Amino acid sequence: MTRLPTLLTALCLSSSMAFAADISVEQPVARATPPGQPNSAAFMQLVNKGETTALVAAKSSVADVVELHTHTNDEGVMRMRKIEKIELPAGETTVLQPGGLHVMLIGLKQPLQAGSQIDLSLEYADGSQQQVEVPVQMAMPAGMQMQQQKHGSH
Numbered sequence: 001m002t003r004l005p006t007l008l009t010a011l012c013l014s015s016s017m018a019f020a021a022d023i024s025v026e027q028p029v030a031r032a033t034p035p036g037q038p039n040s041a042a043f044m045q046l047v048n049k050g051e052t053t054a055l056v057a058a059k060s061s062v063a064d065v066v067e068l069h070t071h072t073n074d075e076g077v078m079r080m081r082k083i084e085k086i087e088l089p090a091g092e093t094t095v096l097q098p099g100g101l102h103v104m105l106i107g108l109k110q111p112l113q114a115g116s117q118i119d120l121s122l123e124y125a126d127g128s129q130q131q132v133e134v135p136v137q138m139a140m141p142a143g144m145q146m147q148q149q150k151h152g153s154h
């Protein structure tokens, strides 16, 4: 009888180890789209409470293709481009926001309606996956406006 709690603890430990990437996804949001707009983007904060890893892929049932994107400032013109991964340093919060890193939803199967939710599957460098329900909003939350950061330090 006294062995049972030990066994349960061991099971819990092993299951949390199987879920290797220790990332909590906070304030996920996807941008609502008018009819006919083929693409959208999702934003969130990725809080890494574990070891350094990276977001390497994403999938959603609402879009044909999901890519990881960033924006670069090309002589004053903001352009977005696909990147292979989003680094998630240990102990740090990586912010995906308008004008910066984002999850690009390409080839929407239907318009994203404000107030609905979409599914998003995030895949990390260690092969673990995380399912996230992302609320769709018309306007981005305050503080997540399209703004260019002026500081150049990295």
Ligand SMILES: [Cu+2]
Residues within 6 Å of the ligand: 041, 069, 070, 080, 081, 102, 103, 104
């Ligand atoms: Cu993009």
